[in-house]
Amino acid sequence: MPNPFSERKRALDFLKALRQSVGKKKSAAQQNITCKHCKAEHELSALADAMYVCSQCGAHLYIPAKERLLKLFDGGQFEERFTEIAPRDVLGFPGYSKKLAEQVSRSGLSEACLCVTGKIGGFGAVCAAIDIKFMMGSMGTAVGEKITLAAELAQSERLPLIIFSAGGGARMQEGIYSLMQMIKTSAAIRRFSDAGGLFISYVTNPTTGGITASFASLGDIIIAEPGALFGFAGPRVIEQTIGEKLPEGFQRSEFQLEHGFVDAIVPRKEMRATLARLLMLHSGGAAL
Amino acid sequence: MKKQIPAYERVKMARDAKRPGALEYIAAICGDFFEVHGDRAYGDDGAVICGIGKLELPDSRELAVSVAATCRGRTIEERVRRNFGMAQPDGYRKLQRCLAQAVKFRRPLITFIDTPGAYPGKSAEERGQGMAIAECLYQMSAAPIPIITVVIGEGGSGGAIALGVADRIIMLENAVLSVLSAEGFASILWKDASRAAEASEVMKLTAADLLEHKIADFVIEEPEGGASETPEVVIGRVRDRVRSELGDLLRLSEAQLLERRYQKYRVIGK
Numbered sequence: 001m002p003n004p005f006s007e008r009k010r011a012l013d014f015l016k017a018l019r020q021s022v023g024k025k026k027s028a029a030q031q032n033i034t035c036k037h038c039k040a041e042h043e044l045s046a047l048a049d050a051m052y053v054c055s056q057c058g059a060h061l062y063i064p065a066k067e068r069l070l071k072l073f074d075g076g077q078f079e080e081r082f083t084e085i086a087p088r089d090v091l092g093f094p095g096y097s098k099k100l101a102e103q104v105s106r107s108g109l110s111e112a113c114l115c116v117t118g119k120i121g122g123f124g125a126v127c128a129a130i131d132i133k134f135m136m137g138s139m140g141t142a143v144g145e146k147i148t149l150a151a152e153l154a155q156s157e158r159l160p161l162i163i164f165s166a167g168g169g170a171r172m173q174e175g176i177y178s179l180m181q182m183i184k185t186s187a188a189i190r191r192f193s194d195a196g197g198l199f200i201s202y203v204t205n206p207t208t209g210g211i212t213a214s215f216a217s218l219g220d221i222i223i224a225e226p227g228a229l230f231g232f233a234g235p236r237v238i239e240q241t242i243g244e245k246l247p248e249g250f251q252r253s254e255f256q257l258e259h260g261f262v263d264a265i266v267p268r269k270e271m272r273a274t275l276a277r278l279l280m281l282h283s284g285g286a287a288l
Numbered sequence: 289m290k291k292q293i294p295a296y297e298r299v300k301m302a303r304d305a306k307r308p309g310a311l312e313y314i315a316a317i318c319g320d321f322f323e324v325h326g327d328r329a330y331g332d333d334g335a336v337i338c339g340i341g342k343l344e345l346p347d348s349r350e351l352a353v354s355v356a357a358t359c360r361g362r363t364i365e366e367r368v369r370r371n372f373g374m375a376q377p378d379g380y381r382k383l384q385r386c387l388a389q390a391v392k393f394r395r396p397l398i399t400f401i402d403t404p405g406a407y408p409g410k411s412a413e414e415r416g417q418g419m420a421i422a423e424c425l426y427q428m429s430a431a432p433i434p435i436i437t438v439v440i441g442e443g444g445s446g447g448a449i450a451l452g453v454a455d456r457i458i459m460l461e462n463a464v465l466s467v468l469s470a471e472g473f474a475s476i477l478w479k480d481a482s483r484a485a486e487a488s489e490v491m492k493l494t495a496a497d498l499l500e501h502k503i504a505d506f507v508i509e510e511p512e513g514g515a516s517e518t519p520e521v522v523i524g525r526v527r528d529r530v531r532s533e534l535g536d537l538l539r540l541s542e543a544q545l546l547e548r549r550y551q552k553y554r555v556i557g558k
Contacts, residue, residue, distance in 0.1 A: 091490070091492050094490060140557075141557025141558075142557075144557055145557060170445075170468065172468070172473060172476055172477050174467075174557070175491050176466060176467055176493065176498065176503055177557045179446070179449060179466075180553060181557060182425060182449060183452070184557070186426050187425070187426075187429035187430075188554075190426050190429050194430060208418075210445075212418030212419075212422070213406075213417070213422050213425075214425060217418050217423070218422050218423075218426055231417075232406065232417040232418035233408030233409070233413060233417065237408050238410060241408050242410070244410045246410060250410070250413070259415075260416075
């Protein structure tokens with residue numbers, strides 16, 4: 001049953017968090033980031049210039065979704081879409097509204113999914129990107145809705161669709177609603193595909209659970225970033241429930257390429273050129 | 289009065305070894321059931337049962353249907369053979385094969401869900417567990433045949449909904465459907481699997497909850513003691529409901545069926 005007081009409280013918390021996040025402009029450039037693979041220290045600004053790829057060991061570290069899109073689109077120009085879609089406490093789950101407000105203030109994001117339109121190498125595209133900084137990129141209803149809207153927009157505008165996947169799967173606090181987003185997004189991708197649309201699934205670290213078992217696995221072309229974890233049951237789940245020890249590199253991009261589940265592993269610095277090339281190869285085709 | 293049963297009690301009832309499994313429902317609903325085996329690529333997954341049978345409609349017409357189900361098994365030997373109802377990619381690919389034939393021969397598809405979830409193991413990952421499940425969702429969402437899903441026991445996570453893209457979702461009163469097991473949920477959120485009973489309450493996983501949230505379309509009541517104690521009654525109710533729902537769905541055109549199925553899921557969390 002919807003409680004008007006908790007609804008109101010949620011809205012107020014949300015606004016408060018949003019205000020705080022805007023006010024907080026940290027001197028980010030001075031911050032140092034340690035590569036979790038080789039322990040090399042990087043100045044944040046230098047790392048950002050290198051698209052968050054470690055200059056020492058080549059590890060592809062976390063890149064904020066927005067920064068990725070700035071590097072991807074022509075002249076860093078894109079239009080953000082569906083900004084009105086915000087997360088909701090669909091089950092009235094204890095503590096979730098507060099948690100959402102904290103996540104908004106901590107991440108500076110309104111949800112884990114960003115949806116934009118713009119041009120890549122002169123070719124128009126609809127693009128969605130999941131940012132794991134918000135609730136670990138889990139697929140709540142707002143994420144499912146944005147992915148679905150992105151597919152529907154791509155279909156109505158006759159544009160290709162690119163989705164940068166990440167995230168640990170379901171949003172526990174949204175329970176069954178979260179689970180059902182797997183069906184909703186897969187059905188939307190199917191409709192888009194039946195209409196002749198090109199969908200490039202771009203898998204980034206880590207992509208698991210319900211995101212792997214829905215849209216991330218349904219691309220006409222599936223690209224993965226080097227070293228990205230891409231699997232259904234995560235390594236910890238497998239080790240805890242089945243007790244199996246997993247070999248080094250299990251479920252990583254290179255493993256998935258070898259097992260036939262991805263088309264190519266593309267280093268981040270080649271992302272833009274690779275996508276522009278694929279869009280070019282699909283232009284002037286059948287329906288789109 | 290039955291509403292007072294705590295959610296975790298229902299979870300336990302859903303998992304009860306004495307509860308009728310998919311094979312019993314299939315035997316009662318479909319005459320001449322012919323089971324098919326294998327995914328034609330790797331092997332035959334005992335956790336997923338697929339086949340063809342005859343079903344009698346409310347107007348006494350007989351109709352061939354395809355059937356797919358997850359099955360945990362009753363005896364220990366059968367449970368081991370069926371991997372406790374946890375399907376591997378081969379099981380989901382067997383389902384896809386069954387679905388493709390249902391579309392080809394214009395047979396409705398009836399699915400039964402009873403699984404703790406997809407098998408979370410090394411072999412499953414090596415053969416593309418996530419992709420196998422995604423492909424089920426992708427194919428079922430656009431299959432131009434009536435699809436009815438009955439959740440008869442536990443419906444755990446993505447491994448369950450891989451059989452659950454349907455025009456009608458029917459749940460037994462003591463069946464559950466959830467994003468994760470109550471134990472898994474408690475251990476992820478609260479780092480304490482022993483709080484499963486508490487988790488069950490907030491997860492909204494019972495049939496009554498799912499009906500209220502418009503995920504399930506119908507709930508079939510179970511007599512006192514549940515399906516384990518009165519299997520014939522419950523199986524009979526499921527048979528009647530499947531027949532009458534199928535009768536209704538067969539009146540829709542393919543376009544209507546697909547549009548309604550799309551909208552059924554499209555509105556969830558909109």
